[in-house]
Amino acid sequence: MTAAVAAPPGATRGGSPARPLRMLIGIVGVAVVAWLTINLFLSVAWFPGVYFHSRPLMAVVGMIAGLGGAALLFYFANIFVESLPQRLAQGLIPYVFLLPAFGMITLMLLYPTVQTVNYxxxxxxxTQYVGLANYSAIFRSEEFWLSITNNLLWLLIVPAVTVAIGVAVALFADRLSTQGEKVAKSFIFLPMAISFVGAATIWRLVYNLDADTGLLNAIITGFGGEAQDWLRFSTARLNSLLMMVILIWLQVGFAMILLSGAIKGVPEETLEAARLDGANERQIFFRVVIPQIRGTILTVFITVLILVLKVFDIVYVLTNGQARSNVIANMFFQELFTAQRAGQASAIVVVLLVLVLPVLFYQVRTFRQENR
Amino acid sequence: MSAATATGAKPVKPKKQPTYMKDGRPRSVASIVVMIVLALLWTIPTLGLLVTSFRPREDAATSGWWSAILNPFGAGWTLENYGGVLQGQDMAAGLLNSIVVAVPATILPIMFAAFAAYAFTFLEFPGRDTLFVVIVAVMVVPIQVAFQPMLDLLGPNGIGISGQFVAVWLLHTGFGMPLCLYTLRNYMSTLPTSVVESAKIDGASHYQTFWRLVAPMSMPAIAAFATLQFLWVWNDLLIAKLFLNPSNTTIIVQLQQLLGTQGQGEELVQAGAFISIIIPVLVFFALQRFFVRGLTSGAVKG
Incomplete structure (x- = not known):
């Protein structure tokens, strides 16, 4: 860090417009800053003793190294680029600004994707290629098809229900007084801040099989029913449905925020015009409001859809895929770490990737249309 | 709740003529009732957690948490569960680890993404649209693809930082980058381009324009992303579980392990869950204003 800070005075000393010097300062600066930042980060990992094993100190060092390193890196890169002939500089500067971000994306998302397909x-x-053996193994596995079916159920139910409740909440909240709306919405979106593990813990109290301590069983026995072990109740995939409730409970707040914004953005005149034409509230909602917030509905739907495809934590914590409740992401985890079958685990991720592809193409297409 | 019930109490009497709110719209009794019911439904599970975490072991094992609410003075209350998880389960260390993981991992992607978003928004260059399409596409890619290759790369056969905080900072920075870039770029494209152009005429370099003009103006979007990323990193189970040593592990992983322990008292688990939830909830409500504004204006396109 210190050496990097010491470099700029050199820049002012050579303040003359001599460009080769600035170019040199830029290159040396970039190299020194990059070297120092990387080593600082590695030192946090390799030699915690240097930081007296103090975690807060490591966090502070990490932030300073990251932010300071990035700022100085761009600073010196900028000096270097500006020392070049103007036309070259203008052409180069966008790529310099993009490089670190794309470097990270390449390292942590693009390269691993290729590598996983490879694995x-x-x-x-x-260590050795086995052809399609991994794929034929998972396609022959009953658990895999069970997981796929469950994932499809999650996909069919969760995004649609989340959007529907989100629209309903946004609509009703819109008719409250300003203060009432604010308070009511806070209650709905509080779960947004809760982790999947935390949510699973909370809902375990609801689904507890003990009729004395489980809320759902207490209600059912209260009405004269019989207590059930809900999370093992696989008939009609009830346990999966009950876990979907948790995810919906978590996500409705997000849907509500976006949809509420969209509903408030619907021009009053269009509603007035519909009323003058004699439309009732139901017609106004379905024929006037819904078409105008269609874009937002799709955004919310897709966002929840992507989340649902990767659903893992809730299933892992509550049932670990037992009682016919397994999903793809949990099966991947089981294969990779419990069964230590890296090949099949990779094949499962590739299947997940293929399942995501239609959403990916849709997203790219929408983006292209919006930016034409 | 009190505010919602207060507004709900008044308009029940007159049946035919609707009463009116301050802003002149008619008061909708149906909406008030529906929202109260929904707010209750959404809160009851969390209330169960809160109540259970303060109950003595015997009570929590034999009676439902609602019985303690219905008879608050007859029921026993205790703070022991919190002491139990913070010390006995070492969750105090987990809480510290979570902060050490989450704060840098929230801040680090922003600087890199902001420069890139600036280039995407205000600079013309060949390949701009194609490169941005890559960002849009990568946002959808499941992070599971990264686990095995990154475990190899960061593990003992690679650079050997797996298990340390640095590994998790790096991964969250990489995984958060596409969304951060996307959010900031969408927000920046709503800023007036004339500001940037006039800075250029005044002879400011792009580096200066970014620091003096665009970065300060983008603060709402940065705050919105930071809230989202903080929640994501804090609440993450997978990356923390796979890439952190047991001594460095976060409170979420500890909670998951506590849940998996057979015969663990529900009151301890719930106290642990409350501790793991309270910080993100506070952060969320503190930054909620930015978050909502960021989400609804430009951060995510409607």
Whole structure:
């Protein structure tokens, strides 16, 4: 860090417009800053003793190294680019600004995607190619098809229900007084801040099999029914449905925020015009409001859809896929860490990737249309 | 709740003529009733957590938490569960680890993404649309793809930082980058381009324009993303579980392990859950204003 800070005085000393010097300062600066930042980060990992094993200190060092490193890196890169002939500089500067962000995306998302596809054709130590063996193994596995069916159920139910409740909440909240709306909405979106694990913990109290301590069983026995072990109740996939309730409970707040904004943005004149034409409230809602907030509905739907495809924590914590409740992401985890079958685990991720592809194409297409 | 019930109490009497609110709209009794019911439904599960976490072990094992609410003075209350999880389960350390993981991992992606978003918004260059399409596409890619390759790369056979905080900062920075870039770029494109152009005429470099003009103006979007990323990192189970040593692990992983322990008292688990939930909830409500504004204006396109 200190050496990097010491570099700029050199820049002012050589203040003359001599461009080769600025170019040199830029290159040396970038190299020194990059070297120092990387080493600072590695030192936090490798030699915690240097930081007296103090975690807060490591966090502070990490932030300073990251933010300071990034700022100085761009600073020196800027000096370097500006020392070049103007036309070259103008052409180069956008790529310089993009490079670090794209470097990270390449390292942590693009390269691993390619590598995972690669691993999916290899054995469990990734030392030898085994052709399609991993795929044929998972396609022959009953658990895999069970997980796929469950995932499809989650996909069919959760986004649609979340959007429907979100619209309803936004609509009703819109008719409250300003203060009432604010308070009511806070209650709905409080769960947004809760982790999946925390939510599973909370809902465990509801689904507890003990009729004395489980809320759902207490209600059912109260009405003369019989207490059930809900999370193991696999008839009609009831346990999966009950876990979907948790995810919906978490996500409605997000849906409500976006949809409420959209509903408030619907021009009053269009509603007036519909009323003058004699439309009732129901017709106004379905024929006037819904078409105008269609874009937002799709955004919310897609966002929840992507989330649902990767649903893992809730299932992992509550049933770990037992009682016919497994999903793809949980099966991946089981294969990779419990069964230590890296090859099949990779094949499962590739299947997940393929399932995501239609959403990906849709997103890209929408983006292209919006930015034409 | 009190405010909602207060507004709900008044308009029940007159049946035919609707009463009116301050802003002149008619008061809708049906909406008030529906919202109260929904707010209750949404709150009851969390209330169960809160109540159970303050109950003695015997009570929590034999009677429902609602019985303690219905008879608050007859029921026993205790703070022992919190002491139990913070010390006995070492959740105090987990809480600290969560902060050490979440704060840098929230802040680090912003600087890199902001520069890139500036380039995407205000600079013309070949390949701009194609590169942004890559961002849009990558946002959808499940992070599961990264686990095995990144475990190899960061593990003992690679650079050997797996298990340390640095590994998790790096991963969250990478995984958060596409959304951060997307959010900031969408927000920046609502800023007036004339400001940037006049700065250029005044001879400011792009670096200066970014620092002096665009970064300060983008603060609402930065705050919105930071809230989202903080919640995401704090609440993450998978990355923390796979890439952190047991001594560095976060409170969410500890909670998951506590849940998996057979015969663990529900009151302890719920106290642990409350501790893990309270910080993100406070952050969320503190930054809610930015978050809602960021989401509804430009951060996510409607």
């Amino acid at each position: 999916s054709f290899a054995n469990n130590d990734s």
